[in-house]
């Protein structure tokens with residue numbers, strides 16, 4: 461049966477047939493077995509034959525500025541020892557660990573990493589409790605200083621994906637966004653103690669787009685989606701971040717995940733130009749730099765003093781090695797975590813060295 465005839469029969473039977481989809485880029489589209497494949501199961505095998513460079517160890521010693529004890533499943537001293545073995549294998553000299561904790565739990569975790577000295581830097585989180593209480597700002601600043609005395613060398617990752625940085629949910633008007641005056645005391649304390657804050661503000665812009673046929677990221681990411689939820693718009697969150705940066709010039713902020721603007725490097729560059737106290741980490745944005753390798757390499761060269769390396773992806777040796785391959789080699793069509801492929805950036809040595817460790821050595825508090 462000719463396709464055209466099949467279409468008219470199906471149409472006559474009242475079945476939905478997209479007539480406009482019959483030709484795409486000169487290809488006459490016809491029905492077939494692939495029509496019933498679910499999006500989440502689509503995993504095309506590549507036939508591209510091209511060099512596959514294995515980079516076992518990073519070219520320069522690395523400071524990974526973005527990991528979590530929870531995500532890396534660190535519970536015991538044996539887990540930490542195992543992590544150190546992996547770090548040695550792949551070339552990570554120091555790992556910044558977000559404990560996600562304050563109080564006794566922070567102290568417990570800090571003890572866990574102490575035997576390894578400068579191989580780890582532990583960071584604390586933001587004081588919990590009622591952020592509406594009049595003494596909360598002062599209490600939060602005091603707890604930050606207490607954690608500092610117990611070894612914290614930064615605060616973060618503090619996340620506001622549109623529903624505030626406080627623990628638990630609050631009505632819109634009471635939520636703690638980055639430019640909220642209730643956070644002033646904490647940001648000032650960071651400046652005073654010379655410790656940076658790692659902030660996760662907004663999220664990947666696709667989170668604010670519907671989960672439909674035009675959704676940019678794979679179904680694996682759909683649980684992050686915020687479309688239609690009771691959260692601030694993406695743009696407003698970035699504005700609030702910028703207001704925080706302008707209000708607290710003396711505080712060093714590291715906006716993780718390329719500030720959630722890795723999709724628009726020109727706009728991100730402007731924010732860096734306007735706010736000298738802003739730094740970025742590259743963590744979990746392999747798929748942003750990998751899909752625009754030339755633009756990303758130019759960006760990382762231009763802002764070579766402003767971007768730090770981080771992972772935020774558990775702690776398997778293969779995970780670190782796929783970062784080395786992406787940043788160091790010119791390999792093409794690399795498999796990744798999302799349905800588009802990546803391309804190696806071939807970063808020049810001086811840029812790579814600053815990204816891997818130079819900027820972290822300069823910015824972080826090592827005392």
Ligand SMILES: [Zn+2]
Nearest residue numbers: 526528617772
């Ligand atoms: Zn994180």
